[in-house]
Amino acid sequence: MKTYTLTLDDLGNIETQNVETIFAQANGFMGVRASLPIQANDSLPGTFINGFYETHPIIYGENAYGYAKNHETMVKCFDLRTLELSVNGEVLSVLTERNLKLNLMTGILSETYLYETNLGQQIKLELESFTSHFNRTTYAQKIKITALNFSGEVHVKKEAKLLLPNSSKDFDPRVREASVNLQKQGNQYTTANSKLSLYTKFDEIDETFQLNPTQSFEFEQLNQISKENQFEIVSYERLKVEQVKIFDTFWSVSDIEIDGDETLQKGVRVNLYHLFNSAGRDGKTNFGAKGLTGEGYEGHYFWDTEMYLLPFFTHTQPEIAKSLLTYRLNILPQAKQRAKELGFAGALYAWRTQSGHETSAYYPAGTAQVHINADIAYALELYEKVTGDSAFIQSAKEIIYETARFWLSYGFMSQRGFEIHEVTGPDEYTALVNNNYYTNKMAQNNLRYAVRLAHTFKENQEEATFWQTAADKMYFGYDETSKITKQDDSFLDKQVWDFAHTPKENYPLLLHYHPMKIYKHQVLKQADTILAHMLFAEEKAQVARDFDFYEPLTTHDSSLSRAIHGVVASRLGRTQQAYDFFADSATMDLSDMQGNASHGIHAANMGGTWLGLIYGFAGLHIDNGELKIENHLPKQIKALRFNILYQGKLQSFELKNEKN
Structure with missing residues (x-):
């Protein structure tokens, strides 16, 4: 074909x-x-x-x-x-x-x-x-x-x-x-x-x-x-x-069939092909930002693996997912050493690494992205939900405990609640802020998962009490006037970036403006609060207001951005906008949209393509232990067929566009 x-x-x-x-x-x-x-x-x-x-x-x-x-x-x-x-x-x-x-x-x-x-x-x-x-x-x-x-x-x-x-x-x-x-x-x-x-x-x-x-x-x-x-x-x-x-064998489980758009069908298969090819299998290696196809980002492993790639592997190739998570378990000693070096308890995973040691020379957009701890915890929890592999979770539970200890050490209790200061969220055009919504939301989930495991395995009960309190009292900023979720304590007070007078050739901004120029403005590199909304169910009207506020401020300079906005647009019923984001994601490297395909594939975006189709158009989610789907197919796609491995059983799905 x-x-x-x-x-x-x-x-x-x-x-x-x-x-x-x-x-x-x-x-x-x-x-x-x-x-x-x-x-x-x-x-x-x-x-x-x-x-x-x-x-x-x-x-x-x-x-x-x-x-x-x-x-x-x-x-x-x-x-x-x-x-x-x-x-x-x-x-x-x-x-x-x-x-x-x-x-x-x-x-x-x-x-x-x-x-x-x-x-x-x-x-x-x-x-x-x-x-x-x-x-x-x-x-x-x-x-x-x-x-x-x-x-x-x-x-x-x-x-x-x-x-x-x-x-x-x-x-x-x-x-x-x-x-x-x-x-x-x-x-x-x-x-x-x-x-x-x-x-x-x-x-x-x-x-x-x-x-x-x-x-x-x-x-x-x-x-x-x-x-x-x-x-x-x-x-x-x-x-x-x-x-x-x-x-x-790979395609029999992982293939996704799209009726109605041959170009996007091919783009999806190219992306799945590269995902299968570049994932480490030995528990000692992971998945570089450019896979094994180029020298971009020095071959480093980032949070990309947990948040953009592992959903695909966990739902279709769980053994590969397990190997990638095993890598995180194997470098836990380095993460504990890093937290101790910085004066905190628990473990702090390196933002970019291969050995497990931090290699990011620019800490405001590196080490300060402490959300990587919670990203790893989220990926482990998703793996447990989808595979039911409790034996592996038992062997890896120290990751969850140690990252929970870090949050308790790094954050503090104030009159407003449990706050986490001096962090950088996914939006790398906004650095060193207080109470980044995504970071706090993910840390809350990390803490709650640690509590659940502590109860399951009947250990760390005293600590679990403090973890539960911190999670329950986690602070989230909200502007009552505009009814907008605050990306962080200061974002809404900043001057909006002058998009109208920014030449097209000056994107990505990071190559043309000093960080101090960028950080002082309302401008996003990629999905931040919107990514949190994709991961955690929120009131639809609130998500819509936040989407309408943050998306116009987003440059999508990061290849990680479009797919996430596409998923959220799907859930909001904005199928044309979702389709446009998905089309960009599916063909990003084929069209060299980012202008740097020569450096290697954009692996996280390739995982994002799967998210756009399965989490977005198909609305896949787990509800009370059962797989559920919601049909959000845009008019351009007549039918969508895919497989999911859930609790060890292969389930096949087919969605048809009744509007066609």
Whole structure:
């Protein structure tokens, strides 16, 4: 089917580096960008290994106690795709045609390139490749070289090449050079500072052969990378057969069918494909903001996983969800250490990290986003509700207790109630405020979940009393005059950003204005109070007033924003607005809406696409232990079909648009 196949025609912007991101392949351990097979200046090859990073000291002009100490940058290790090709001694360098076809059903990429020499001798280069989900250490390629219009000597050389540092001078705080000088000893590669090691087993070819017109030369390569010096003997065809089986199982549960819009159907499947590919599976790694497709955000793990990605995995691939949550359990010691370092009780999870240690150099938009604690607690609670896996929750309950202890330590009781000051909510254009609504709402939920677990497991009873009191007395700001929920204590008192005189090219604001300029205004980067309304049921009229107030102030500079607004618009019955937000979310990377697809996929937005469909259009929610749906389909969608795993049983749903 067309909607299970991605080609260049599906991309609104076909810059080479964007193509390399969108057609990238990954398997949770390894990711390989779909770079050009013959070296070119506009190509950005890269192989990323989940959790393989180098550290560098963060240099502050003015340091202070408790600042993050080190960068952790995922390494862009090897070029596994480039080959050298010459005809009668003349190097091929002129690309005249390229076609890519990614089979989303199997994770197998097929490519065709036409190259020619200055003398007009033409070669057709055909590639088939995949990152194996059966043997995650392996990137498999089959390559076919065909002479089109000449007879002569063809030389091919293909070997894995270590990528060396080549820093870009472009200013963008979201990107950092990811190539490093790895130390090589035999088949072992080690980072200089973090002391992490990889082992390799690479196939190489260096051969000359004679070809006549239409004759071909074909070979296979199995390039293997592992964190341990052990490699299984594998064959290309066996790996391919198993790849098809694994993807078939994935789609049988996770596919979503949309009738009425082929473009959005394909966008949804591309997004689900990348979600499946980049999720860590070993409990020691997680899901980077750009997956394993690019070097944006240094490969760091954020709250994106818990709030935007885990709903999809929890409802369709619970074993992957469990692995991602296990990572949080495994880095709990680092979170406890961080809270202690800052002078608080319990645990404070790092805002951006791989090792578990905080790496965010700008604390107002990093460490101050303490809501990550409650985000993780929310994700664990959702996992318990959906899967019924009480054994895992019992093993992970210390996360809930320790984060509850943090809230009691970080907040305080006043005449107004339990307040939490000096925080940054999801809206990163508003920093270091008091009583951010989202943070307080999530902290309240975190505390109540801790109380419930304490009663269930008959422990921490004395602490649970204090947790219950803090939750019950949590303070939420509200403006009685305008009947608007306060994003924080000061937001409504600020001057509105001058949107009318802000040039289009000055978005995103963070690249064109100093934080002090942004922070003093009413302007949002993304959903904040509206995200809280998506997660917790509120009076519909109140949600509508808040939506009408906050959405016009929102730039949607963050890729995380549109999907959330779409879900809430659906629930408000604003189906056209919901559809517009969803359409943007579904095709964000295909159209390069954010202008930075070359840095890697927008993984959280891809999870947001699932939220838009399932939480929004289908209105999925849990009511008294039962799955319920509400039909909010917009007129553009005739029918919606999807599956949900609930309490270990697969349930299938179909919604039809009665208005059509």
